[in-house]
Amino acid sequence: MNRGRLLDTFVELCRIPSPSGYEEELRVSVRERLNSMGYDSAIDDFGNLYTTTDATSLEDMFLSCHLDTVPISEGEIISVIRQNGRISSGGNTILGGDDKLGVAAALEMLAMCREHPGLHRGLDVIFTIQEEVGSLGGGAVEPQRLRARNGFNLDGETPPGSAIYQAPKKARFSCSVHGKSAHAALAPEDGVNAVVIAGVIVSRLPLGIPGPESTSNVGSITGGTQTNIVPDHAEFFGELRSLSDEEFKSIQSDIDRICKETALEMNGSAEIIWESTYDGYCVSNDEPCALWFSTACGSRGMEPIFLSSRGGGDSNQLNARGLGNLVFGLGMHNIHSSDEFVIEDEYIEAVELLKTVVFPGIA
Numbered sequence: 001m002n003r004g005r006l007l008d009t010f011v012e013l014c015r016i017p018s019p020s021g022y023e024e025e026l027r028v029s030v031r032e033r034l035n036s037m038g039y040d041s042a043i044d045d046f047g048n049l050y051t052t053t054d055a056t057s058l059e060d061m062f063l064s065c066h067l068d069t070v071p072i073s074e075g076e077i078i079s080v081i082r083q084n085g086r087i088s089s090g091g092n093t094i095l096g097g098d099d100k101l102g103v104a105a106a107l108e109m110l111a112m113c114r115e116h117p118g119l120h121r122g123l124d125v126i127f128t129i130q131e132e133v134g135s136l137g138g139g140a141v142e143p144q145r146l147r148a149r150n151g152f153n154l155d156g157e158t159p160p161g162s163a164i165y166q167a168p169k170k171a172r173f174s175c176s177v178h179g180k181s182a183h184a185a186l187a188p189e190d191g192v193n194a195v196v197i198a199g200v201i202v203s204r205l206p207l208g209i210p211g212p213e214s215t216s217n218v219g220s221i222t223g224g225t226q227t228n229i230v231p232d233h234a235e236f237f238g239e240l241r242s243l244s245d246e247e248f249k250s251i252q253s254d255i256d257r258i259c260k261e262t263a264l265e266m267n268g269s270a271e272i273i274w275e276s277t278y279d280g281y282c283v284s285n286d287e288p289c290a291l292w293f294s295t296a297c298g299s300r301g302m303e304p305i306f307l308s309s310r311g312g313g314d315s316n317q318l319n320a321r322g323l324g325n326l327v328f329g330l331g332m333h334n335i336h337s338s339d340e341f342v343i344e345d346e347y348i349e350a351v352e353l354l355k356t357v358v359f360p361g362i363a
Contacts, residue, residue, distance in 0.1 A: 001112060001355050003348055009033075010104035010342075011087065014080045014096045020068040020133045023047070026103075027067055030127055033107055037114055046140035047129045053113045055122040055147065058360065059288070062124040062151030062323065063109065064138075064314055065102030066131035069094060070336045088341035095340040101330045102154030103127065105351045109358050120359050124148045131155075131314050134277050138314030143321050150288040152357070153315040156329035160350035162305040163293050164327035167312045168213070168241040169248060169280035175201065175259050177223070179268045181232035191230025192267045195223040198234035201262045201270065205238075210251050214242035215310055241310065243280060278312055281319035289326050296356040305329075328354060 018026035027049055034041045034051050041051040049067070072078065072093050079090035089095040106125050113120045124146040128137030143149075156164060177198045182191030202218050210216050216238065223234025240255070242248035256272055263270035283290055285306070297304040306326075315327050331346040355362070 001108060001352060005111065006104055006108045006348070006351060007087075007344060009107055010100060010347075011080050011082065013100040013103055015078055017072055017076075017078055018068055018096070019071045020130045023067040023129045027127065027129070030067065030103065030107070034110070037111055039110060042145070044140065044142055044145070046137060048137050048141060049127040050145050051110070051125050052147070053110065053120065053123040054117070056118055056120060058121040060122040060124065060148035061292070061358070062126065062146050062148040062325070063106050063154055064126040064128060064151065064318060064325070065106050065154040066099045066128045066137065066314060067103065068129050068132050068137075069096045069098065069100075070132050085344045086341055087344060089338060091338050093338060094336065095342070097332050097340055097342050098157070098335040099131070099155045101332060101342065101347060105154050105330065105354055108351060109354065112355065112359070116359065116362065119361055122147060123358065124151070128314055135312070135314050135317050138317030139278065141318060141321060141323070143323055146323070149322060150324045152289060152293075152328040152354070153313070153318065153325050154328050154330060154354070155313055155315070156327045157332040157335055158307055158327075158329035159305075159331050160329055160346060160353055161297055161302040162307055162329035163290075164309045164315070164329075165285075165290065165306045166243060166282040166308040167280060167316055167327075168243045168310060169245070170239060170241045170277040170312050170316075171252070172237065172239045172275045172277055173255065173272055174235060174237050175270055175272045177201065177234045177236075177263055177268060177270045179230070179232045179234075182230040184228045184230050188230055192232070193230050194234040194268060195231045197263050197266045197268045197270070198223060198236050200266065201259050202236055204258050204262060206251055206254055211242065211244070211247045213244040214240065214247050214251055216240045216251060216255070239277075241312065243308065278316035279320045280312075281316055283319065283324060283326055287324050289324055292357050293326060296353055296360070299356055300353060302353070
């Protein structure tokens with residue numbers, strides 16, 4: 001593995017802004033890199049990018065990573081600082097290691113496949129878009145474009161030697177609350193304040209950690225127009241995640257009931273709409289990707305660490321499409337913040353482990 005090339009690639013990718021919905025410049029750059037290595041590539045109707053290596057005598061495997069990042073301010077320049085074995089942003093923006101660490105690692109594996117033909121697994125590589133806004137790209141991946149049915153999602157915040165085998169299902173909800181408008185000064189008693197009803201509903205909802213395997217949150221609330229009008233409409237938005245289908249259904253039922261009963265109690269009404277974001281998954285330890293990971297860790301004198309996560313992402317979408325995978329730990333730190341950083345040696349350790357999976361015959 002070429003350490004210098006890998007780190008230089010990562011830094012160069014970080015300098016290209018690619019918030020969700022604006023991945024084109026980065027996708028063009030990645031595609032040019034693929035072309036320069038002699039790889040054909042294709043883009044699906046949604047905008048995901050695919051490439052593949054030659055097949056070998058070893059079992060095929062796929063790698064996935066996402067091109068987008070969380071938002072940055074329009075026109076803001078991402079500065080990248082390398083100092084004392086550490087890579088960070090200038091402190092004003094994200095660095096973008098989520099998931100440009102994964103993109104750089106995938107590109108390094110593809111470069112190595114050209115340098116060591118026949119010694120690697122046949123690789124299919126997917127570069128998705130819009131992961132940070134609900135894994136939309138992952139949900140649009142077309143399995144028929146791939147030979148492999150097992151692999152890794154290179155998107156792990158966790159340390160080298162760890163992989164996420166389990167993540168929750170997720171759904172978003174919106175609750176529309178209806179009251180009755182009235183003049184707030186002349187006849188407030190004739191009104192039913194929908195904003196107040198919404199506030200009481202939210203105060204009663206099972207939020208935070210409502211069950212051992214679940215989390216829930218209300219992220220925004222809106223309603224009303226002017227201060228002299230009793231508002232007749234308000235709306236709030238939230239989400240529910242759970243590793244347990246049974247617990248998910250129970251909490252979902254509680255949320256529905258509290259919304260409707262509270263609104264009725266306060267002489268209003270409420271309608272709640274649920275939208276499934278993605279299903280949960282749990283990869284067994286005898287799945288090919290789990291076995292490959294354990295074997296690679298063992299060959300490097302590492303004890304494999306399999307973790308459960310409260311978050312989700314492209315792995316949820318891919319597993320639901322019959323593409324079994326684990327989230328591969330890359331050692332991200334403080335993602336989604338201006339304090340984000342990468343420790344070079346830690347990242348190298350993670351990619352060396354990935355190399356052992358892709359090239360099982362190379363020491």
